[in-house]
Amino acid sequence: MDVSRRNFLKLSGLSIAALAAGLGFDPAVAEAKGYVLKLEGSKKIPSICHFCSGGCGMLLYVKDGKLIHLEGDPDHPTNEGTLCPKAASLLSVANSPDRVIRPRRRAPGANHWEDISWEEALDIVAKKTKEVRDASWKAADEIVNAKTGLPESFLVNRAEGIAFLGSAEVDNEESYLISKFSRLIGTPYNEHQARI
The missing domain is CATH 2.20.25.90 (ADC-like domains)
Incomplete structure (x- = not known):
């Protein structure tokens, strides 16, 4: 039997149509049932x-x-x-x-990352924050008075070596906590698209 390409496509289309008519195949129903099965449970x-x-x-x-x-x-x-x-x-x-789900640390001079515990990660961050805060603490600022020309000292109490940089992914509640924490440790540098 010699079947041309055109006749093959016609026969295939007619076969699919007959099958769909005979079985009552409705693509919309099949899609809805697939959606329900996916979400079941x-x-x-x-x-x-x-x-x-x-x-x-x-x-x-x-x-x-x-x-x-x-x-x-x-x-x-x-x-x-x-x-x-x-x-x-x-x-x-x-x-x-590729999503990171555990704290990781790359030690100074190392060429790979290592998994660490949450306690260890928090301890490292706390120690480094304290170290930078102590090293960059500024208790007073001297400004020359424009009228008298004499230097005046003003109490500022701020950590100039720490800053917080937020993002659009930080929600209002997190922004509030970051703002409070910035004030607690004494840094005036809290930059965010929704500064509080």
């Missing part, structure tokens, strides 16, 4: 996107402690169910094998 958690200060609402679906799906929250007044490309990519960010 998962816990739906409303959340906020952390990429910018827009505060878009998201619905996270978690199964067995792992994020399996996310989508925009249609009931959220900011984004009404839509997500920008950065927010839509959060699923791959959460499940990336």
Whole structure:
């Protein structure tokens, strides 16, 4: 039997159409059932996107402690169910094998990173913060008085060697805590897109 390419495509199309008509195949129904099966047994958690200060609402679906799906929250007044490309990519960010989930340290002079415990990481940060704060502490500042031409001393009490640099991914509550911590350790350098 000699079948041309055109006749092969016609027969294939007719076969698929007959199969779909005979079995009642509806792509929309199949897609909806696949969606339901994917999310079955998962816990739906409303959340906020952390990429910018827009505060878009998201619905996270978690199964067995792992994020399996996310989508925009249609009931959220900011984004009404839509997500920008950065927010839509959060699923791959959460499940990336390259994501760092434990503290790591690269010792001075070393050529590799090593995993350390949270206690050890906090201890290192606390010691270094104290060391830099003590080395850069300024109790008073001398300014020459423009009228008299004499130097005057003003109490400033600040650590000039420490600064905090926030980002759009830091939410309001974290910004408040960073601001309070900056004041506590005495640094005036707290830069953020939403300074408190």
